[in-house]
Amino acid sequence: MTRATQTRREFLQTGATLGASLVIGFHLHLPAPATFKPNAWLEVHPDGTVSIWTGRSEMGQGVRTAMPMIVAEELDVDWQTVRVVQADANPAYGDQMTVGSRSVQSSWEPLRKAGAAAREMLISAAALTWGVPPEACRAERGVVRHGASGRQLRYGQLTARAASLPVPENPPLKPPSEFRIVGTRVPRVDSADKVTGKAQYGIDVRVPGMAFAAVARCPVFGGRVRRFDAAPALAIPGVLRVEQISRGVAVVAENTWAAFQGKKALQVEWDEGDTARWSSDGISRAFADAATHPGLSVRAIGDVDTALAGAARTVEAVYEAPYLAHACMEPMNCTAHVRGTACEIWAPTQNPQGIERAAAKLTGLSPEAITVHVTYLGGGFGRRGGPMDYATEAIELAKQIDAPVQVVWTREDDIQNALYRPATYNVLRGGLDARGAPVAWSHRLVGPEGGSFLLTRGADELIYPVPHFRLERVIEDPGVPVAPWRGVGPSQNGWVVESFVDELAHAAGKDPYAYRRELVAGHPRLVQVLDLAAERAGWSSASPAGQARGIALWQFGDTFLAQVAEVSVASDGAVRVHRVVCAIDCGVVVNPAGVEAQVQGAIIYGLTAALYGEITIDRGRVAQRCISCAATRRREAWARRGCRRSRRRCATRSSRGRGSGSGGYRSDGWLRLPGLAPGVSRA
Amino acid sequence: MPPYTLSVNGRSHTVNVPAAMPLLWVLRDTLGLTGTKFGCGIAQCGACTVLMDGEATRTCTTPVSAVSRRSITTIEGLSRDGSHPVQRAWITEDVPQCGFCQSGQVLAAAALLAKKPRPTDAEIDQAMTNICRCGTYQRVRRAIHRAAGEV
Numbered sequence: 024m025t026r027a028t029q030t031r032r033e034f035l036q037t038g039a040t041l042g043a044s045l046v047i048g049f050h051l052h053l054p055a056p057a058t059f060k061p062n063a064w065l066e067v068h069p070d071g072t073v074s075i076w077t078g079r080s081e082m083g084q085g086v087r088t089a090m091p092m093i094v095a096e097e098l099d100v101d102w103q104t105v106r107v108v109q110a111d112a113n114p115a116y117g118d119q120m121t122v123g124s125r126s127v128q129s130s131w132e133p134l135r136k137a138g139a140a141a142r143e144m145l146i147s148a149a150a151l152t153w154g155v156p157p158e159a160c161r162a163e164r165g166v167v168r169h170g171a172s173g174r175q176l177r178y179g180q181l182t183a184r185a186a187s188l189p190v191p192e193n194p195p196l197k198p199p200s201e202f203r204i205v206g207t208r209v210p211r212v213d214s215a216d217k218v219t220g221k222a223q224y225g226i227d228v229r230v231p232g233m234a235f236a237a238v239a240r241c242p243v244f245g246g247r248v249r250r251f252d253a254a255p256a257l258a259i260p261g262v263l264r265v266e267q268i269s270r271g272v273a274v275v276a277e278n279t280w281a282a283f284q285g286k287k288a289l290q291v292e293w294d295e296g297d298t299a300r301w302s303s304d305g306i307s308r309a310f311a312d313a314a315t316h317p318g319l320s321v322r323a324i325g326d327v328d329t330a331l332a333g334a335a336r337t338v339e340a341v342y343e344a345p346y347l348a349h350a351c352m353e354p355m356n357c358t359a360h361v362r363g364t365a366c367e368i369w370a371p372t373q374n375p376q377g378i379e380r381a382a383a384k385l386t387g388l389s390p391e392a393i394t395v396h397v398t399y400l401g402g403g404f405g406r407r408g409g410p411m412d413y414a415t416e417a418i419e420l421a422k423q424i425d426a427p428v429q430v431v432w433t434r435e436d437d438i439q440n441a442l443y444r445p446a447t448y449n450v451l452r453g454g455l456d457a458r459g460a461p462v463a464w465s466h467r468l469v470g471p472e473g474g475s476f477l478l479t480r481g482a483d484e485l486i487y488p489v490p491h492f493r494l495e496r497v498i499e500d501p502g503v504p505v506a507p508w509r510g511v512g513p514s515q516n517g518w519v520v521e522s523f524v525d526e527l528a529h530a531a532g533k534d535p536y537a538y539r540r541e542l543v544a545g546h547p548r549l550v551q552v553l554d555l556a557a558e559r560a561g562w563s564s565a566s567p568a569g570q571a572r573g574i575a576l577w578q579f580g581d582t583f584l585a586q587v588a589e590v591s592v593a594s595d596g597a598v599r600v601h602r603v604v605c606a607i608d609c610g611v612v613v614n615p616a617g618v619e620a621q622v623q624g625a626i627i628y629g630l631t632a633a634l635y636g637e638i639t640i641d642r643g644r645v646a647q648r649c650i651s652c653a654a655t656r657r658r659e660a661w662a663r664r665g666c667r668r669s670r671r672r673c674a675t676r677s678s679r680g681r682g683s684g685s686g687g688y689r690s691d692g693w694l695r696l697p698g699l700a701p702g703v704s705r706a
Numbered sequence: 707m708p709p710y711t712l713s714v715n716g717r718s719h720t721v722n723v724p725a726a727m728p729l730l731w732v733l734r735d736t737l738g739l740t741g742t743k744f745g746c747g748i749a750q751c752g753a754c755t756v757l758m759d760g761e762a763t764r765t766c767t768t769p770v771s772a773v774s775r776r777s778i779t780t781i782e783g784l785s786r787d788g789s790h791p792v793q794r795a796w797i798t799e800d801v802p803q804c805g806f807c808q809s810g811q812v813l814a815a816a817a818l819l820a821k822k823p824r825p826t827d828a829e830i831d832q833a834m835t836n837i838c839r840c841g842t843y844q845r846v847r848r849a850i851h852r853a854a855g856e857v
Contacts, residue, residue, distance in 0.1 A: 628841050
């Protein structure tokens, strides 16, 4: 018999016992349930749940919630049906580097398109099933409906058919008036895991057969191993071996504590190198000296020197910004496994593709043979973005041993062997006309080598109209490694710029709020945030007894913000910040709950840095050793009680009057909070 | 002298580790309970907090030999399903950001509320010395007030 005849016979035999709909189903040969994954970003499962991938790293800033919200919005599903999945390093996710406060902004269009394309395909699948035009169908909350007949199909029922359709290049996007998810306060998707101990950070990675390692690094930046004695380390129970790597000497052990004990026992002699001649006072003097020479012009408008010479009034000020540590809550770590033909890495990283490239270089393997998994990050702040040190150490070590290995940094390592926000020395000269308006602005910025985002961004373009402007850069590099810190260049330049604007206002005899308002009168978004912050802070009424107010205004990309700080200074010089009011316009807000959390957190981060965070250098070494001394509100309390470390080793300098700018963070648009420190230091 | 028998989250574990090994690393590396975190190693930051007989205790400086029969509750054992009032309040108030300090924060808060069901702001400041680099302190306080009275 022919196959067709057999089929009809089977049909007749089975058909009698099955319902009519199933018989029709067989006749039409509907494919078996299958999943629908039209792009890297989402997958609709037959059971109706939706997996949405995030290609960026979650370090507390909330992208794990905000980015999937965008996809879910255009896909038009119930948020409760969404499960978020973290992507490995993978070109399908575009640029995965999570830095610069840009993830949501740069992903807005691509994520909308990804969700919308899938939605259109599901609508088309339903339309095909019913034999009606797609325009007559509508998708809403995971269901496609045909208005005229009332028929509906859930996304889960359409997966197989949708999967067979072509992916539209330019699907229509939802009008914002129809947003049901974007713009609403959505609780973080990771809170439950983070309060139950389930969230896995890099330091929590556990793979079979793994070892743990701690690395002894030269305390002086740039120093090298002269010789070392592994015997005392090897004598520690649990220590397996000692391996030299580029950065120093690694002690490999069965558990983290044994690795730490082994590192303590290790005897290493160092060739300290050139940076050992630098200490903070010397750096300050070298910066001040360098500032007496002209630098490279970064940006110039008009003729600053002539304008200054002819100004009705001139003002000068010098601002010194210190080195700052990131001091993430989770110390640096990375787990790596290098086998002959493959390399697998687990890291709490802002830059998985950067690690992949570094691994390719170190191992000689092609990217296809390298897998980089991204865990949760216990803080990033830029420390885990550009710098690859925490990863390259682990990869190098993994090459030398025949097991997966997790390199864990002690807190002391984390504070002392790191990269820092650059210290800078800024000479500002301003000229005012007879009315007090700024006519000339000269900024000579002395600091180490580094790119423009790191050193000059924020000082290079003012929101205030000044006809004669010059920003010069003078390079003086003591050899302390530097890297982007939260907010990057604007974090210290915001403080410098806004503080100097206050000096100009003071010289002009004007209120700092009114002075700014007049200068930015032509920019409604700047005026709005400035007015709102001032109003909510009660600027026009007297500040509480003993307190003064400071105000700052900033723009970063398409985000505008203003802050007012209320501050008192005690007779012993202790600064107390009583209240901070922040008004922010960051354009389209994906998750207001996330923006609020970031603004609050960034204010604390900035305040902490401004009041307590100064990193000092002592003979080429960082003088601070613990998280309290480097970066917390507990610093003064610890200094009074006596730190467990020798008080000689940990500087407890108050940064009043010299202070540091503050970092900024955001969930949408470019959000900057450099205004905080100026508000504090000028109050 | 090893071996040591520990009571962790209601279960008994016998571990053969050096006497001086901090409980933190026994929990994380020997028992595989990674919810308790390492942040400083000198009892400054509180990320390593567990409850020992109900008291908030920093495990990075507690040698395993000093634990003996005390009952240990880690973040994994605070509830079976995240339903402890402190955990629920933390979720409602969207407290965590990076979350690395939060195991310690939650347990410290649970210990506080067990002793002081309705703490004042000053009592919260006094008791909650855990460090948070993301700056969630205000939300921690709000969440403690929310959980107060429910414990």
